[in-house]
Amino acid sequence: MVRYVAGRLGHALIVVWAAYTVSFLLLYALPADPVSTMLSAGAVDGSTVSDADRAAIVARFGFDQPLIVQYLRMLGHLLTGDLGTSIQTGSTVTTAIGAALPSTLQLAALAIVIGALVGILVAFTANVVRSSVLRDVIFSVPPFLSAIPNFLIGLLLMWVFAFQLGVLPFRGSDGFEALILPGLTLGLSLSARVGQVLGRDIQRELRTPYVDVLKVKSLSRPKIVMTHVFKNAGLPVLSVVGVMIGGLIAGTVITETIFARPGIGRLLQLSVETQDFPVVQAIVVLSATTYAVVNLAADLVIPVVDPRLRRPGRARTKVE
Amino acid sequence: MTEVLDERSLRRSSAGRAARGLLRSPAVVVVSVVILLVVVLFAAAPSLVTSQDPFAPDILNKLAPPSAEHLFGTDDIGRDLFTRIVYGTRASVLAALVAIAIAFVVSAVIGGVAGFFRGIYDSVLMRLVDLFLAVPDMLLALILISALGVGTVNVAIAVGVSMVASLSLVMRSTVLRVMHSPFVEAAKASGVRWPRLLVRHVLPHAAGPVLSLLTLEFGIAILFIASLSFLGFGAPLPAPEWGNLIAEGRNYMATAWWMIAFPGIVIVATVLSANRLSHSFSERGQTA
Numbered sequence: 001m002v003r004y005v006a007g008r009l010g011h012a013l014i015v016v017w018a019a020y021t022v023s024f025l026l027l028y029a030l031p032a033d034p035v036s037t038m039l040s041a042g043a044v045d046g047s048t049v050s051d052a053d054r055a056a057i058v059a060r061f062g063f064d065q066p067l068i069v070q071y072l073r074m075l076g077h078l079l080t081g082d083l084g085t086s087i088q089t090g091s092t093v094t095t096a097i098g099a100a101l102p103s104t105l106q107l108a109a110l111a112i113v114i115g116a117l118v119g120i121l122v123a124f125t126a127n128v129v130r131s132s133v134l135r136d137v138i139f140s141v142p143p144f145l146s147a148i149p150n151f152l153i154g155l156l157l158m159w160v161f162a163f164q165l166g167v168l169p170f171r172g173s174d175g176f177e178a179l180i181l182p183g184l185t186l187g188l189s190l191s192a193r194v195g196q197v198l199g200r201d202i203q204r205e206l207r208t209p210y211v212d213v214l215k216v217k218s219l220s221r222p223k224i225v226m227t228h229v230f231k232n233a234g235l236p237v238l239s240v241v242g243v244m245i246g247g248l249i250a251g252t253v254i255t256e257t258i259f260a261r262p263g264i265g266r267l268l269q270l271s272v273e274t275q276d277f278p279v280v281q282a283i284v285v286l287s288a289t290t291y292a293v294v295n296l297a298a299d300l301v302i303p304v305v306d307p308r309l310r311r312p313g314r315a316r317t318k319v320e
Numbered sequence: 321m322t323e324v325l326d327e328r329s330l331r332r333s334s335a336g337r338a339a340r341g342l343l344r345s346p347a348v349v350v351v352s353v354v355i356l357l358v359v360v361l362f363a364a365a366p367s368l369v370t371s372q373d374p375f376a377p378d379i380l381n382k383l384a385p386p387s388a389e390h391l392f393g394t395d396d397i398g399r400d401l402f403t404r405i406v407y408g409t410r411a412s413v414l415a416a417l418v419a420i421a422i423a424f425v426v427s428a429v430i431g432g433v434a435g436f437f438r439g440i441y442d443s444v445l446m447r448l449v450d451l452f453l454a455v456p457d458m459l460l461a462l463i464l465i466s467a468l469g470v471g472t473v474n475v476a477i478a479v480g481v482s483m484v485a486s487l488s489l490v491m492r493s494t495v496l497r498v499m500h501s502p503f504v505e506a507a508k509a510s511g512v513r514w515p516r517l518l519v520r521h522v523l524p525h526a527a528g529p530v531l532s533l534l535t536l537e538f539g540i541a542i543l544f545i546a547s548l549s550f551l552g553f554g555a556p557l558p559a560p561e562w563g564n565l566i567a568e569g570r571n572y573m574a575t576a577w578w579m580i581a582f583p584g585i586v587i588v589a590t591v592l593s594a595n596r597l598s599h600s601f602s603e604r605g606q607t608a
Contacts, residue, residue, distance in 0.1 A: 018454035023463050030467040147591040149543050151550050151566065152584045155573060163574045250458030254547055258570075269551055272466040280466050284459050291456070 001303075008299045012292035019288030020078065020281070024071055027277045078285065084278035088271075093282045096267060104263035107182050107255065108248055114187025115244065119194025124230075126195075127202045128222045142195035145188060150251055154185035154258040171260040182259045186251040190244055205229045245294050249287045349600050352593035359590050362409035372400045374407040374560055383576045393578040395568065405583055408560035412549070415476040415561075416541040422480030423487050423541075424534060430484070431491025435499065436518060446492070452485035461544070465553050472555045479544045483537060490533060491526075498525045532601035539594035546587050562587050 065073075077084060083093035119142075126138040145153075161181060162170035169178045205211065206229060214224045252265030260266075264283060271279040362369055378398030386393045392401040434445040452460065464478035498504060499522065507521050542562075548554060549563025557564060562583050569579025 015454045018451045022451055022455050022460070026460075026463045027467050143595065144592070147539065147543075147595060148588050149546050149550070149584075151547060152580070152587070155566070155570060155580050155584075159573055159577065159580075245456075249456050250547075253458065253462070253551065257551060268462060272462045273470070273552065275466050275469075277466065280463060284455060284463060287456065287459060288454055291454075 004303070005300065008296055012296045015292040015295075016285065016288050020075065020285050021071075023281045023284040024074065027281055028070060029067060083282040083285075086271075086276055086279050088274050088276045088279075093278050096279060097264065097282060097286065100262060100264045100267045103261055104252055104256070104265065106179055107186060107252060107261065107263060110179055110183030111186035111190055111248065111251070112244070114183055115190025115194055118187065118191035119198060122191065122195040123198035123202055124225060126199050127206065127229075128225055130221075139199060142192045142199065145192035146196070150185065150189045150254045151258055153188055154181070154255055157181050157184055158258070178259075178261075182255045182261060185258070186248065186255045189251055190247055193244060193247060202229055205232050245287075245291045348596060352596040355589050355593040356597065359409060359413060359586075362406045363413040364410075366403075366406045366410060369406050370400070370403045372403040374399065374404045375558055376400075383572060385576075386578055392582040393576065395576070395579055396572055401565075401578060401582060404560040404565060405562070405586055408562050408565055408583070409586075411472050411555055411559065412542065412545060412562040415472050415479070415545045415554075416538055418473070418476040419480035419483065419541045419545065420534060420538055422477065423483035423537065424530075426481075426484045427487035427491050428530075430488040431493075432495055434488070435492040435495030436514075436522065442492075445488075449485045449488050457482045457486075457544070458547075461548065465548070470553045470556070472549075472561065475545055475548045475554050479541055479548070483541070487533075487537065491530070494526050494529050494533075495522060498522050501525070529602065532598050535594055535598035535601060539591040539598070542587065542591055542594070 074084065081094070083097070085091070086093055086096055089096070122138060122141055126135055126141075129135045129138060158170050158181060161168045168181050170181070172178045202225060206225070211224060211229065214228060249265075252263060253269050254265070255261070256263045256265035257269050264286070268280065268283045270276075271283070366374075376399065378394065378400075380398065381390070381394050382396055382398040384390055384394040384398070390400050390402065392405065395401055395404070430445050430449065434442040455463070460482035461475075461478040464481060465474060468474040468477065504517070504521055507517055512521075545554070546561075546563035546566075549561045550567045552564070552567065554561045554564055557568060565583040566580045569576065569583070572579055
């Protein structure tokens, strides 16, 4: 068990390191010039900055040093919790992220709840309904949802609830009311993934011999699914949590942009636009950490829930 | 490279049966094919489909609802929305094709080498892929866009590269599955050398699943690129793209619903068609 935990922990650390390294290489090794972008954005009257001033700015961010030195220096700072300085605003990245985080956490929490509830509901009804036509219709809901771009779902919800019915605000982040539409937007796209995976797992599980035994014992289909199949089919869903986190990050960028919420996603969108590399990289590392921690938690919970995986030294079978 | 695979697969492998099978398949698949053909027509020859100018303003007719003259209505300065969507198709579809091409070539090499030669190549390449899998697709694309700058081409490159890692895994497992089949073992046992083994035996049988996969990835790329264009990372306005047309329509959505509805319907129809077609490819491949 100790070996298992240590292995998983090591894996989580490697994920964070990999995300840091990949983002560093792509941002700083490619021939991009964030300082020029900043200077051109700042030059309102078209005035030029002298070469000496330019060199001083470049030196301040350490862009004049060899790549490997920059890499190790930033890695060292990262380990002490220093995420660097925003090229655009000059304030620390930690401040910028700290200001944006609460809004995103609220959004993510609501989205996960909605995503899980709707996803489970769809997967459950799709497998329980008697009419095969209706079953096909419900089964096609998640793939259909995932073919609709996230921003379109958001705009559609906004059009109906904010503009036509006028019951919910279409932008901003004050109070719970402003959270409902963004939460639904993100939650519905998450539910498509959950619904697809869980629906398929339940379907597969229903073909196993023990289900036949239960049918012979004349248990009703909903009862079989709820009390017996769900436990077995639900486990792989824990592994889908990782996929959910990936979708969540992509989703916040779009959702927060549509609803003008000052969160991490919106910050990322602005930072990409202005080539604010330290902020972009910090957000990448932050999301990789979240992803790693959530997966670690899932890896540690699964053996507790599933006794078959409790034997030491046996890796659990990876889903997908 | 795709064409070579296509030709070969049409003759011999499951994809050939898949393509022939289309003729006797349900109406949904036919509709999907028709939709994709229309989209290709839009992209290839926009001037054949519409005679209007995508950039010509008509202030008197601004924000006009759909009518016989303006099929999809007009935008905030009176440009014909249908024309703008048709012209926007070229940028959006081409970007998706470029992205798929990049993702396919790179991942076919990585996955192919790893799965065909195994051993040290496999371990090194797969560790490399693991490195990139640590960053979610969307974030990887956004990192690349911050480094490369905005624009349709850069978006296409970013999307293509960010699809490579997960696609390499699929390519590798496809090749591995073929490598384990009896006829490959038989060929090996009878002393066939690796170039011939690869070209004659492995590639033709990997082509079917790959065709289905690429069709699916096309839909994903369309969605991905539309999202990035919506966020303002694609072509700068007034150049039309499916994504930025919707971003533009967002400002007028309270009054001019058609500005987001029609580009949206076009995107969803394209993605659903690609998904449906991919599904029927893989279904035929399995049963046939």
